[in-house]
Amino acid sequence: MTTSTISLRHARVRYGPLEALHGVTIAAPAPGVTVLLGRNGSGRTTALRALAGTVPLSAGAVVWDGTDVTRLPAHERARRGLCLVPERQAVFGSLTVRENLELASPSYDEVLDAYPQLAALLPRRAGTLSGGEQRMLALSRALLARARVLLVDEPTQGMSPSVAARTYDLLSGLHACVVVAEQRLPPVLHGRPALVHELRRGTVVFSGEAAELDPPARADRTPPPPGSRPSG
Template sequence: MTISLRHARVRYGPLEALHGVTLTGPGPGLTVLLGRNGSGRSTALRALAGTVPLSGGAVVWDGVDVTRVPAYERARRGLFLVPERQAVFGSLTVRENLELVASAYDSALDAYPQLRPLLPRRAGTLSGGEQRMLALSRALLARARVLLVDEPAQGMSPAVAARTYELLSALDACVVVAEQRLPPVLRGRPAFVYELRRGVVVFGGEAGERAVYP
């Protein structure tokens, strides 16, 4: 199980955000896209998901070119994207957000027990970290074949962030996450890392090969 960008280019009007990026997320396993704001890491996730079109190159999923397959069809085939913003339905309650994915959601509450007392609350009233927990709970319930997550631990305490990465690392799926810096919990753990700068890949290797990212 793999999902890849091959020489991918993405343009936003006159600006090119990805300049021929090639990277692969194997599965089951965890791949981390590192980079500062403007590096292209979030655009790479969106390109894999099909929510932004390529101006060149290809998206290949399990050996099949899916570049022209729309985002909704990729989702039907088992791809789940958790964007950095608007990852939950703010006007719905926590319970309703979970029920959109599965009628039985105890496993999500076991993963994030902090959500249990928040079930009747509207998702839009939750803190940033609580919304991330809810968004990831929905992703866990979806049992995706490919899970793409932009800044999964944003707003979380260190303990909850560590728990989040334990959950992601244990999934039987191809998991690709985007982060500004390598999470401390991943140092010394099996994970493949790509570092992007200004829309190009400047490093690719195991997480332990580079302990510090500038």
């Protein structure tokens, strides 16, 4: 599978008169895991959506493998191998677990090996699953998609520590560009090679390897830019 690198360059996103990203520049190389780190309101989710094309830029660019794809619609980015797993509504709640998986691939044994808990849930409607079970299902669908760029918002939300660790093992093992949005650096990534971009109030306050990241006390250094908006 061909690897892929994606980036935001001086990206600005507005929601009406309020700006959520203030000239953000971040890059996610492949293969590997890149973490967009930040509290609620930092802009990490908006940055993820900007990469996916589900929110438009008011300025700046999205560059994918050296090509400006800023004006490429989300469905066309998906057709070219980009997969977004949002924090909410990432599965078809009215369909069974089996039907959700079959929409991604007729053969899904590999994800049942990765998440054996799903095997007993195959006949269940996805909307009746717990939050952690829905995340397992959403990620299983994404793994089956064989994406070149995989964007995941809060990948391990609701999961037990052991399942969360397994999830990051799976994501780290993909020969793809993987970008995740997290509030805190996942413990499983401590000591592993991972690129981190920390955002605060729509600006990047740190970019580097996970091992270089300062303690959380750094979070209040940057004053809020004018016109900022509480956005994920």
